[in-house]
Amino acid sequence: MSEADACHRFIFRAMACDNELQLVGEAAAAARMAEQAMAEVRRIEAKYSRYRADSVVARINGGAGGEPVAIDLETERLLDYAHAAWLQSSGRFDITSGVLRQVWDFRSARLPNGARLAQALQRIGWDRVERGPGWVRLPEAGMELDFGGFGKEYAVDSAADLCLAAGWRQGLVNLGGDLRVLGPQADGRPWRIGLRHPRAPEQVLATVLLSEGGLASSGDYERYMDVAGRRYCHILDPHTGYPSQGWQAISVTAARCLLAGTVSTVAMLHDAAGGLDWLERCGQPYLAVAGDGSVHDGFPVRQNVHEGPSKPLPATQS
Secondary structure: OOHHHOEEEEEEEEOOEEEEEEEEOOHHHHHHHHHHHHHHHHHHHHHHOOOOOOOHHHHHHHOOOOOOEEOOHHHHHHHHHHHHHHHHOOOOOOOOHHHHHHOOOOOOOOOOOHHHHHHHHOOOOHHHOEEEOOEEEOOOOOOOOOHHHOHHHHHHHHHHHHHHHOOOOOEEEEEOOEEEEEEOOOOOOOEEEEEEEOOEEEEEEEEEEEOOEEEEEEEOOOOEEEEOOEEEEOOEOOOOOOEOOOEEEEEEEEOOHHHHHHHHHHHHOOOHHHHHHHHHHHOOOEEEEEOOOOEEEOOOOOOOHHHOOOOEOOOOOO
């Protein structure tokens, strides 16, 4: 194999997860490209993290109940996307629902106080958010925007787009299991993506072959607690304030990681029947594990796990 055909792997940490870039090409050029892609991921994290006091999200939330807050074109486009997802999901995808994390403590093994949960629900409602060209306003003090439901997937696509614009056509961007494939492996074969079993994390449930496009997974296995024999996960329904219950895990592929992540997250917020209907209507390939452990395979063509070894990707927290 020539140097131009070598695959170079770069490991880094951002967005509270372990990440990797793989680029096929000359070593020094791959290293330079990886630095640019990693910088793009960190830029998006700094700009939209709810944990940073200097982020755009913190500035918008800090102005809740006050005057409109000026935003740039990138933020405006992300809010446009959030609005479209809210409409198409019948309000299940709602980036004002992050206030629910204030009343759910998954380390406590206790359900939230009913009065506090009711108060949080009163501060949720994307339809109440006021917007115009170059500005946004949260009308009530205590309301918040939270980009956690799609920020990582957006960063995946942004880093991948940067690589593609620079001429890279073989490689992948993987942020904690949400990924985008730029093109095939060095030998022309598709990448083998192992989907981990939601109840046996060291086992591969299925293997997906990807030569391009995005993949994202949502599940009840990363942040959760068990109370009285029932699992409560971090994927919270903005209508009820309670976690999703119908699914253990859902993985979706699409042209872009952002779309795959939105489809999988919204599917998790349906019951079993509603989730399957949503996945079929969206028309993206999927693999879903229902709450009872049954597997629903919506991939037209997928390699069976027994056809060869695959390494499970890190769990995602979408």
